[in-house]
Amino acid sequence: MMHAQEPRPWIDIPHLDQLWFQVAGTRCNLTCCHCFISCSPHNRAFGFLTLAEVQRRLEESVALGVREYYFTGGEPFLNPQMTEILKLALNYGPATVLTNATVLKDEWLDALAQVERKSLYSLEFRVSIDGFSPETNDPIRGVGTFARAMAGVKKLVEHGFLPIVTAARTWPLDQDREVIDAFLQTLQAAGCTRPRLKILPTLQLGAETERTGGYRPGERVTAEMLEGFDRSQLVCSQSRIVTDRGVHVCPILIEAADSLLGQSLAESLQPYPISHGACTTCYQYGAICTNASSRPLRPEALG
């Protein structure tokens, strides 16, 4: 493990593949106990992005050859311009929105389904549900949230979408198979005939720090750990995120003081020295933010 005086490894970004938008800031209608940026109805630390601001960034992204766009919060659909933002993004490239699915309205989904049908690109809905039952989900996300989120999943399916249900792994890794099977059965029973599931590792940041105690001071990625490692697995080697403060290194670290890399996308494409505990989770699991599921890349490094 790294000592304080060791230099931090620098991660290059050869190409900006994914551009993220913190479109709802830190505002959420839920207050989940594992939220890595402590989003809640009252957290105004980061504000909404406007349609005009998103458009300016999308235009900026064209020259950089960005491959796809992701929209997150907080709860993106608390942003009153969210539907318009997604409709606009689908003119530029594939779009994914991360939602808790508890506030979706039929009229929004009707409009989005129509626009997606005409677009070259996929619109993906990622729905956060952290257990396959009220008993497993609600202690994490709040009373009644399982039923509300499942109603949202059904609504998405009725509008022709194929939501990707995203669950943070709050169970031991060796129980993956049983939990995933139970999840798939629950989704199928709810009418989701082609269930898609993405399992995420938990990040010991924000509200989750109170549950787990956070990362230990020595838990850092060292230069030695990166020898022979496929750096493209690290989110900061291919992504950046726009907030109302500027462009940050990755969606996980927006609250870290050193995460703000500039005001323009081009300016943000500089190497980043990884020094945070959360970087070890990214190192251990890979692909933690994109739509593919994540699995331990180095199970031996998990101890």
Next chain:
Amino acid sequence: MNGPLASATRIALVGGLYSNYLALAAALSDIRRRGVDAIYCLGDLGAFGPHPDRVFPLLHESRVQCLRGNYDDSIGRELADCQCGYTDPRDNHFAQLSYEYTLAGTAAENRAWLRTLPGVIRLELGSRRVLLCHGSPRRTNEFLWESTTSTHFLEHLLHEHEADVVCGTHSGIKWRRELSQGRLFVNVGVLGRPENDGRTCVWYAILSAGDGQQPTVEFVPVEYDHRRLAAEMQAERLPDEFAETILTGWWTTCLEVLPAKERRRGRL
């Protein structure tokens, strides 16, 4: 790595053979009838189908110039898995069955030959610079799907790799995107399995570009004895799910990687 440089105006591009030697034989026969200057294979010779060694003599007899897909890299070097990068346990289960069968059934001389294949091939077609790859020019196992690849990303990729046309196969469903200044990206499709549309045919592509002409691509369907292939897969005790795909035209495995639009076109 650069492959041989050829001068031609019309080439056939096959990819993703997945040991489907019956479809390969049918495609090569069709290609001979149509007439082309050269035939290229964009990798993944093995996987999924029966009798992995049977595609090799067909490729050699027709002088098909091959590049190395992720499967070929794994089989050639006897790695632990196919490097498709699936994370869904069910997809990985089937992928591993297929990989172990293919590795066990590929002769040492064929594995040695796979190790000699280039990662990309560059050639000139008319006056156009063509780059052939497996997944993308920057990564052998990168999935470039039609619905999750922005046009400006493709413009960037062609610019970075100094190509007017880029062709790949890895994701397994054919598509094309016309870009600025007559440039073109093509996924040539695969011969190994149907493309999740309920049809049993498989696909290859013919790319043409005369001097001073814009490049054009024609996708060609290949009908072959798919019932015989499915029977041979069952006789080899490959999973019934694989034979079902061959018989119905619907994918039954490797579904996790499909984006929403491509997934919706399928049945599962």
